[in-house]
Amino acid sequence: MNGMLAVLWREYLFFKRRIWSITASSLVSPLLYLIAFGWGLGRVVTMDGVQYIDFIVPGILALSTMNASFNSVATPLSIARLYDKTLEEYLVSPITLFSFAAGKILAGALRGMYVGLLLLVVAFLFGAKFKISLAFITLALLNCLVFASLGFLVALKIQSHPDMARFNSFVITPMIFLGGTFFSPEHTSPLLQFFIKLLPLTPASQGLRSLALGQEFAWYAPTLQLIYLCLFIALGLYAYRKVE
């Protein structure tokens, strides 16, 4: 597991050096969502019988941890592969493919959890009510792992930086709005509902919401997340075997 150790140590050094800029930049978009939808709409609107702010905080948590985990793996790894070639140092070294992938994905997931924690603190200050439990934390961590592994896969597949921007605008951004974050999929047509429930972000937003609001918890959420996690890791490892 030297590879995992090395990767985690490197990520730690980066994090330590940039902690303030990471903290500040990762708070911008969740804060905007909280102000616009939570503060602006939250007090006057109710959704499915709960105050809207309480409804969307788990959604914002899901999308922020998704964004943070995905981007903290995908962006630097694609740069390491395509531009400064630092990935080659790892490819040449006697570490296993798996230990490298594990280090990257774990580091990305931890970054996601850090952002998630910051968000919950801010949401609390905004007056949102939510219950935190072990299951809640586990689900959030699973979401981070899913999107960190997606970031790993995408970084190894794209051909250029514009490809990454395209992936963000065609996949990540639509998911932010459609993944059960700001509304319940139940309010849409059956076909769209089915599609929404298959998105990798939906189990996180719905599962986290039911736990935060103390509602009935559906096992569909972690099951689907685990399926995505295995799929992305398998595809990522396969891509890593082939990357040149």
Added chain:
Amino acid sequence: MIVLNEVTKKYQETLSVDKLSLHIANGEFFGLLGPNGAGKTTTIRMLTALTIPTAGNITINGQLVSRHNPSYKSQIGLVPQHINLEPELTVAENLYLHGILYGMKRSAIADKITELLEFADLTDKRQTLVNTLSGGMKRKVLIIRALMHSPQLLLLDEPTVGLDVFSRRRVWDLIKSLNTRGITILLTTHYLEEAEHLCSRIGLLKKGRLIMTGSIENLRDVVGPVVVERFVQDKTILHFFQEQAQALQFVSGLKEEFTIRQTSLEDVFVKMTEEKVDIN
């Protein structure tokens, strides 16, 4: 021992390396030379499994080179052509990271860093971020990084580009002394005096094909150990001869200025890799 067996690499249309077969014995100092685009870097990348051959296979000390076989990798030290240090880490952190990747003990890593930084005259840059170093300093860090884990085989892809005369000589002395201690070295360079100074055997690549191998004396004898250099109509022309006497006879009929001298590696290189020379 490095054995390349009919190794080929094709990128879409370009044939970068064409059925390359080569043996490099343990302890050798081998120079792989050739013009830009000849396939030197591609060959080194295939030796480290950074690039996967289209056909053929490579073994290093009997172990098949493949990305799924990490065990042979710890014997190899690579100095890539492209500087791939982590720009936002310090010099020491870059070296430390390398040590962890190669499974070194923490205390051994620290000692080795101190030793190598001293050697490279970079002790005062220990805590400097790599992206604030000069180009030559980065190159030196790249070289000592490859030595961190005391590899048995050193692959050097144009290691002395951009180094000043003193640094270059230090690097020469270092790799020479590593070689006398039994480390196998594969070097590519465009500085032919460097190859002449260091290598015990040379391979000439042209358009992905190995057109000649041998010691510098061998190569010289093949083209002719005596050369006459003439400057005619804005062009330098070389004539090679096996014997001094033949050369003297040739120049006696010349009207323009000329030089007559021993063939250098550069002369061999120019003659053999010139565009118009047919390699078949």
